[in-house]
Structures are given as structure tokens and as C-alpha cells.
Amino acid sequence: MEALFATTTGILAASGLYLALRGRTFPVVVGLTLLSYAVNLFLFSTGGLTTGKAAVISGDAGEYTDPLPQALVLTAIVIGFAMTAFSVILAMRVRGDVGSDHVNGNRIDEPREDKS
Amino acid sequence: MxxxxxxxxxxxxxxxxxxxxxxxxxxxxxxxxxxxxxxxxxxxxxxxxxxxxxxxxxxxxxxxxxxxxxxxxxxxxxxxxxxxxxxxxxxxxxxxxxxxxxxxxxxxxxxxxxxxxxxxxxxxxxxxxxxxxxxxxxxxxxxxxxxxxxxxxxxxxxxxxxxxxxxxxxxxxxxxxxxxxxxxxxxxxxxxxxxxxxxxxxxxxxxxxxxxxxxxxxxxxxxxxxxxxxxxxxxxxxxxxxxxxxxxxxxxxxxxxxxxxxxxxxxxGPLANLAQPWVWWLGLATLALAAVGVLSARDMRTQVAYLILISVGTLLAGIGMGSEAALSALLFYLIHTTLVSGGLFLLVDAIAQQRGKAGARIVQSRTLTQPTMLGLMFFAGMIAIAGLPPLSGAFGKALLLQAATTVQQYWLWPILLTSGLAALIALSRTGSTIFWRASGEKTGTTLGPLRAAGALMLIGCAPLIVAFAGPITAFTQATAAQLLDRDAYVQAIIARGDTGGDA
Incomplete structure (x- = not known):
């Protein structure tokens, strides 16, 4: 399970980083979202990966999984969702205000919009 | 309470x-x-x-x-x-x-x-x-x-x-x-x-x-x-x-x-002070590049932003020095630089509003509506931020220069002093372009009481910090001592003996 988990996190992070470095706002937003998934998975794994254990301490259960990373991931997910929504709207705003969806405002290979 | x-x-x-x-x-x-x-x-x-x-x-x-x-x-x-x-x-x-x-x-x-x-x-x-x-x-x-x-x-x-x-x-x-x-x-x-x-x-x-x-x-x-x-x-x-x-x-x-x-x-233990060498060298490099940035800025707002970077570089170098004296000096400098650079942002905006189309760009333009008042404020803010006596920047920088050890002096003194000189040159150029090479009639609106109060309050902190330099230095010295006394901090938060450790 550890190998699968680590590979998934790694692929997500690598794809996210690649997309975040692209020149247009949409891939950047998608890249940041993928990165945040990778980070959430990583945070989740910091308490150790276990299956079939109680999530919180109970009287009779001898072993239990660490509940704290789950709380951390929950916080990170909430913040991540809000920020994704915000950056999508912001990217649209940039497209409207600057007239280009390039992160540095280039218009060179921007196809002309047909206003008809 | x-x-x-x-x-x-x-x-x-x-x-x-x-x-x-x-x-x-x-x-x-x-x-x-x-x-x-x-x-x-x-x-x-x-x-x-x-x-x-x-x-x-x-x-x-x-x-x-x-x-x-x-x-x-x-x-x-x-x-x-x-x-x-x-x-x-x-x-x-x-x-x-x-x-x-x-x-x-x-x-x-x-x-x-x-x-x-x-x-x-x-x-x-x-x-x-x-x-x-x-x-x-x-x-x-x-x-x-x-x-x-x-x-x-x-x-x-x-x-x-x-x-x-x-x-x-x-x-x-x-x-x-x-x-x-x-x-x-x-x-x-x-x-x-x-x-x-x-x-x-x-x-x-x-x-x-x-x-x-x-x-x-x-x-x-x-x-x-x-x-x-x-x-x-x-x-x-x-x-x-x-x-x-x-x-x-x-x-x-x-x-x-x-x-x-x-x-x-x-x-x-083995991780002791692991960030300090990084912070020291990167701080000095930030300082040097920000000085170039201040000289190259063509807009007053960008110029103030680079002045903030100069202060960041100075503060980082202070952290990198790692001594109690340096920590105390950088805290003193931090109080000064935060308030004065905030005030400068407000002042630059007030100036830009009285210059018509030229705005915050550093070009010849029409005369300001209130050249004397804004000029004096700009002068005070500039002296403070560039670190000239008698205002607060000079004290902060002098304390920091004093706190450097002999090896650190070789690096810190020339870079910090040159960045001060660069800021001084750039700001005098800006000031003379805006206040002296101006012509034409005054058309801008005058500075309202609220705007004047906001900008004056922050820039006015520079002489206040000098006036109360004694108590402020005493406070920052005690702060630096408290920061480096980790055991007291740990004792105050957790008395490990009581909880028996969580292994």
C-alpha cells in the first residue's frame, strides 16, 4: 500500500508542478489544484498508513490511527477548495481585464476572438 | 486580564x-x-x-x-x-x-x-x-x-x-x-x-x-x-x-x-542554527540587489517597494548574525522601517494625486498644490528610510553595524552602507525631480485632513522613535534576551516533569 500511495502522491505532485509552470492561467489553476491534492494525500500519510483501526481512541481498541492528520487534511481541503474557486474567478478576471490568458500578459499567440 | x-x-x-x-x-x-x-x-x-x-x-x-x-x-x-x-x-x-x-x-x-x-x-x-x-x-x-x-x-x-x-x-x-x-x-x-x-x-x-x-x-x-x-x-x-x-x-x-x-x-543539537548561514548570505544579496532596484525604479511606488526590500535584506542579515545584540538591533530597525515605509506609501500616493497625469512616475511635471508640506514630509521620510541622522533609521543601522563581529563587518558594513547611499541618491533624484523641476499651474486637489493625519502619523513615528530611543532599546534588548533563552520559554509553556513526557 505504501508504494502505491507514494507513487500516486508523486505523480500528482509532478503533474501539478509541471502544469503550474505553464504559461496560461487555466493550466496553472489546474496544476495548483493537483498539487493541493498531492499535498493532502501526503499530509494524510504523515500519521502512518493503517487499515481497519479505530479512527479515534476508544476504551477497548488497543491500536488506533492517528486522528490529527485527518483533522489537518480537513482544514487543508477547506482552504484549498476556497482558494481554487478564488483563483478560477481571478483567472477569468485576468482574461477579461488584460485581454489575454497568458500569465505574463503576452498576446503573441492569442487567437483573435471573433466578435461576430 | x-x-x-x-x-x-x-x-x-x-x-x-x-x-x-x-x-x-x-x-x-x-x-x-x-x-x-x-x-x-x-x-x-x-x-x-x-x-x-x-x-x-x-x-x-x-x-x-x-x-x-x-x-x-x-x-x-x-x-x-x-x-x-x-x-x-x-x-x-x-x-x-x-x-x-x-x-x-x-x-x-x-x-x-x-x-x-x-x-x-x-x-x-x-x-x-x-x-x-x-x-x-x-x-x-x-x-x-x-x-x-x-x-x-x-x-x-x-x-x-x-x-x-x-x-x-x-x-x-x-x-x-x-x-x-x-x-x-x-x-x-x-x-x-x-x-x-x-x-x-x-x-x-x-x-x-x-x-x-x-x-x-x-x-x-x-x-x-x-x-x-x-x-x-x-x-x-x-x-x-x-x-x-x-x-x-x-x-x-x-x-x-x-x-x-x-x-x-x-x-x-545537530540541527542548531541551521538556517542562519542561508539567511545571512541571502539577506546580504537581497540588500545588494534591492539597492540596484531603488536606483533603477522609474515610479515612486516601485521605489518605495524596493526600499521595503532593502529593509528586508537588512533584517535578514541581522537574523543571520545570530547574536543577541544583532537581534536587539534588528528589532529596533524593524519598528522604524515598518512604520516609515508604510507612511512613505501613503505620502507617495498623496503626491501622485496632486501631479495630474504624471502620477507616481518620476518625471518632470506640474507643480504640486502643497509643495512645502508634502516636500517637508518627503524630506523627513527620506532621511529616516535612507538611515541618515538625526531620524530613526540611523539609530537602527548604527546598532546593527555595531553588533557585527569582525568577520561579519567585512561583508555587512560595505553592503549596508552602500545600499543606504543608493537609497539616498535615488530619493534625492526623485525629490528634486518632483519638487524642484516642476512648472505650470497647480491643479491638483489639496490633501484632506484624514489623508494628512494618516501619513503624518506614520512618518511622525520616525522622530518619536528617536525621542524614545532609550526605552525602546531597553525593550528590544530584553526581547532579544528572552528570545535566546529557550529554556525559560519551554518552562513557561510545558513543565515536562509534571506531564511525565509523551514519548
Missing amino acids: QHLIILPVLLPLFTGVALLIHRGGALTLRRTANVLSTIALVVVGILLVAESTDDTIRYYALGDWQPPFGIILVLDRLSALMVMLTSVLALGSLLYACAGDDEQGSNFHGLFQLQLMGINGAFLTGDIFNLFVFFEVLLIASYALLMHGGGKARTHAGFHYVALNLLGSMLFLIALGVIYGTTGTLNMVDISMAIPSLSPVDLGLVKAGALLLLIVFGLKAAMLPLYFWLPRAYAAAPAPVAALFAIMTKVGIYSIIRVYTLIFGEQA
């Missing part, structure tokens, strides 16, 4: 939410509520500083969950000082904003208070994940404030700022995950106690986590390879917001000081 510690977080939270709910209310009412709440924050800040002077470290356990299990807010001298500094800066920029900048977009007042809540929370918290949460609160508010009023330049700079800070937040989470995975705790004091007993395998991981944290804090503080977003964002932001943002780089500086004295300080 046990609950005083949480007031700097709760007060702006409630005011901010109330202002967001009643965003359609009468403008005067919203302005009054915001100003009153900020004045109350100044009072709370002064009370906190007064309370911290007896050298006991107090903590506030939220929900009465005792450390290391619950989230705590910690009040020591440094936190109290930073909270008070924030509130004073906020009051100055808020007064300026109330003259009309707040109406260029929606929700200025609510966001302003939420921003203050994030900043104050970051200064007070004793839990490193909570530090992340407060970072997010202040960042989310700052994203919206940066784009207050809209416009091409702002949305454009805003997207870069948001994307970079989102990446920064993710690195922060990764670093926290690594630190939690190895030490099993998120309380800063508890982490610092867990580090000496780590196995060699975990040690490498924690080191990676610690240096990732340095990247995150360096991004916030605008350390060399990570500062390129700052001039553009700060130059595009509305003046009162840019003035408030003068404290945002200091949040990064504060976090570096806190984490690398408390967690990775002298007592951290």
Missing part, C-alpha cells in the same frame, strides 16, 4: 464579520466602526506590551486544552511588540483610506479587519499548524485587498501574487507534514523538545522540513530568489493597502525569528 491575549484575534474577527454582513450600511457608520475597532486594537496592543514587560511568558489555552495537546496563543515580548506595531500601522493606513480609497471597491472595511486578525493571529500563535491557518487568513484577505479597486495592473499583479502564495502554502503544508510525521507534535515548544532525541534517520527529514519552512517564510518575507513578486504587487496595490502590507514582509521575518530561535536554536 487573562483573556487579553486572545482579543487581538477576536476583536478584528467580530468587527470584520459584522462589517461584511452590514456591507450595505451607511458609509460613515462602517468607517467609524472600523476606526474604533482599530483604535481599540492599539489600546490592546499597548496593554499587551505593558503586560509582557515583566518577562513572564503567558499563554492562552483555547478551550482549556493544555499544551502540548491543545492550540495555544503565546504572549512574549516579541509577539506583544509585533501586535502593537501592526495596530499602529493599521490605524495610520485606515485613516488615509477613509478619505475615499475605501469606496473604490466593495468590502474594504470588513477585509481590512480580517487581514488584521490574520496578522495578529500569526504573531500570537504557539502552534505551527495554527500559524499556517493564520497565514492563510491573512493571505486570503490580502488577495482581495490587493485587487481592491480593480484595474489591469492590479488583477495582473494579483494573479502572480495568488499563484505564488498558493505554491508557498503547499510547501508549508509539506514541511508541516514532515515535521509532524517525525516529531509527532505541532506545538512549537513540543517540537523543540522532541528534536534533540530524534533518530539520525528522522534528523535528515526534519532538516528538509526546516529548510522548506525557510523557503515559505522567505517567500513571505521576500528573501532574494523569492522577492520578484513584491515590487510589482506593492506598486499596484492601493496606497492604504500597500502601507498595511509593510507589515506582511515582517510576518515572514517574525516567523523566521520565532521558528529558528525556538525550534532550531542553540539547543537543537
Whole structure:
């Protein structure tokens, strides 16, 4: 399970980083979202990966999984969702205000919009 | 007053939410509520500083969950000082904003208070994940404030700022995950106690986590390879917001000081002082490049943004020196530079408004409506920020130069003094272009009382800091001593003998 988990996190992070470095706002937003998934998975794994254990301490259960990373991931997910929504709207705003969806405002290979 | 510690977080939270709910209310009412709440924050800040002077470290356990299990807010001298500094800066920029900048977009007042809540929370918290949460609160508010009023330049700079800070937040989470995975705790004091007993395998991981944290804090503080977003964002932001943002780089500086004295300080065994060489060299490099930036700026706002970078470089170099004297000197310099550069942002905006089309660009233009008053203020601000006697910048820099050891002197003295000279040359050029090479009739509007009060209040702090240099230096010296005395901090938060350890 550890190998699968680590590979998934790694692929997500690598794809996210690649997309975040692209020149247009949409891939950047998608890249940041993928990165945040990778980070959430990583945070989740910091308490150790276990299956079939109680999530919180109970009287009779001898072993239990660490509940704290789950709380951390929950916080990170909430913040991540809000920020994704915000950056999508912001990217649209940039497209409207600057007239280009390039992160540095280039218009060179921007196809002309047909206003008809 | 046990609950005083949480007031700097709760007060702006409630005011901010109330202002967001009643965003359609009468403008005067919203302005009054915001100003009153900020004045109350100044009072709370002064009370906190007064309370911290007896050298006991107090903590506030939220929900009465005792450390290391619950989230705590910690009040020591440094936190109290930073909270008070924030509130004073906020009051100055808020007064300026109330003259009309707040109406260029929606929700200025609510966001302003939420921003203050994030900043104050970051200064007070004793839990490193909570530090992340407060970072997010202040960042989310700052994203919206940066784009207050809209416009091409702002949305454009805003997207870069948001994307970079989102990446920064993710690195922060990764670093926290690594630190939690190895030490099993998120309380800063508890982490610092867990580090000496780590196995060699975990040690490498924690080191990676610690240096990732340095990247995150360096991004916030605008350390060399990570500062390129700052001039553009700060130059595009509305003046009162840019003035408030003068404290945002200091949040990064504060976090570096806190984490690398408390967690990775002298007592951290193999990880002791691991950030200092990085911070020292990168700080010096930031300082050198920012000096070039000040000289090359063609716009007054960009110029002030580079002046902020000069101060960041100076502060980082001070942290890198690592001695108690340097820490005390940099705290003195931090008070001065935050207030004066905030004031300069306001002043530059006031000047730009009286110059017609030329705006903030450093070109010959028409005469200002109030050349004498603005000229004198610019002169005072320039002397203070460039570090010339008799104003506060000179004291801060002199203390810092004095604190350097012989080897450090070879690097610090030429770079710091040359950057001061560069700032002086650039600002004299700006001043003479704007105030002396002007011609034509005066057409701009005069400076309103609120704007004048805001700018005067912040720039007026420069002579005040000099007048009270004695007590302020005494306070910063005690703060530096308290910061380096990690054992006392640990004792105050957790008496390990009582809990028997959590192994």
C-alpha cells in the first residue's frame, strides 16, 4: 500500500508542478489544484498508513490511527477548495481585464476572438 | 486580564464579520466602526506590551486544552511588540483610506479587519499548524485587498501574487507534514523538545522540513530568489493597502525569528542554527540587489517597494548574525522601517494625486498644490528610510553595524552602507525631480485632513522613535534576551516533569 500511495502522491505532485509552470492561467489553476491534492494525500500519510483501526481512541481498541492528520487534511481541503474557486474567478478576471490568458500578459499567440 | 491575549484575534474577527454582513450600511457608520475597532486594537496592543514587560511568558489555552495537546496563543515580548506595531500601522493606513480609497471597491472595511486578525493571529500563535491557518487568513484577505479597486495592473499583479502564495502554502503544508510525521507534535515548544532525541534517520527529514519552512517564510518575507513578486504587487496595490502590507514582509521575518530561535536554536543539537548561514548570505544579496532596484525604479511606488526590500535584506542579515545584540538591533530597525515605509506609501500616493497625469512616475511635471508640506514630509521620510541622522533609521543601522563581529563587518558594513547611499541618491533624484523641476499651474486637489493625519502619523513615528530611543532599546534588548533563552520559554509553556513526557 505504501508504494502505491507514494507513487500516486508523486505523480500528482509532478503533474501539478509541471502544469503550474505553464504559461496560461487555466493550466496553472489546474496544476495548483493537483498539487493541493498531492499535498493532502501526503499530509494524510504523515500519521502512518493503517487499515481497519479505530479512527479515534476508544476504551477497548488497543491500536488506533492517528486522528490529527485527518483533522489537518480537513482544514487543508477547506482552504484549498476556497482558494481554487478564488483563483478560477481571478483567472477569468485576468482574461477579461488584460485581454489575454497568458500569465505574463503576452498576446503573441492569442487567437483573435471573433466578435461576430 | 487573562483573556487579553486572545482579543487581538477576536476583536478584528467580530468587527470584520459584522462589517461584511452590514456591507450595505451607511458609509460613515462602517468607517467609524472600523476606526474604533482599530483604535481599540492599539489600546490592546499597548496593554499587551505593558503586560509582557515583566518577562513572564503567558499563554492562552483555547478551550482549556493544555499544551502540548491543545492550540495555544503565546504572549512574549516579541509577539506583544509585533501586535502593537501592526495596530499602529493599521490605524495610520485606515485613516488615509477613509478619505475615499475605501469606496473604490466593495468590502474594504470588513477585509481590512480580517487581514488584521490574520496578522495578529500569526504573531500570537504557539502552534505551527495554527500559524499556517493564520497565514492563510491573512493571505486570503490580502488577495482581495490587493485587487481592491480593480484595474489591469492590479488583477495582473494579483494573479502572480495568488499563484505564488498558493505554491508557498503547499510547501508549508509539506514541511508541516514532515515535521509532524517525525516529531509527532505541532506545538512549537513540543517540537523543540522532541528534536534533540530524534533518530539520525528522522534528523535528515526534519532538516528538509526546516529548510522548506525557510523557503515559505522567505517567500513571505521576500528573501532574494523569492522577492520578484513584491515590487510589482506593492506598486499596484492601493496606497492604504500597500502601507498595511509593510507589515506582511515582517510576518515572514517574525516567523523566521520565532521558528529558528525556538525550534532550531542553540539547543537543537545537530540541527542548531541551521538556517542562519542561508539567511545571512541571502539577506546580504537581497540588500545588494534591492539597492540596484531603488536606483533603477522609474515610479515612486516601485521605489518605495524596493526600499521595503532593502529593509528586508537588512533584517535578514541581522537574523543571520545570530547574536543577541544583532537581534536587539534588528528589532529596533524593524519598528522604524515598518512604520516609515508604510507612511512613505501613503505620502507617495498623496503626491501622485496632486501631479495630474504624471502620477507616481518620476518625471518632470506640474507643480504640486502643497509643495512645502508634502516636500517637508518627503524630506523627513527620506532621511529616516535612507538611515541618515538625526531620524530613526540611523539609530537602527548604527546598532546593527555595531553588533557585527569582525568577520561579519567585512561583508555587512560595505553592503549596508552602500545600499543606504543608493537609497539616498535615488530619493534625492526623485525629490528634486518632483519638487524642484516642476512648472505650470497647480491643479491638483489639496490633501484632506484624514489623508494628512494618516501619513503624518506614520512618518511622525520616525522622530518619536528617536525621542524614545532609550526605552525602546531597553525593550528590544530584553526581547532579544528572552528570545535566546529557550529554556525559560519551554518552562513557561510545558513543565515536562509534571506531564511525565509523551514519548
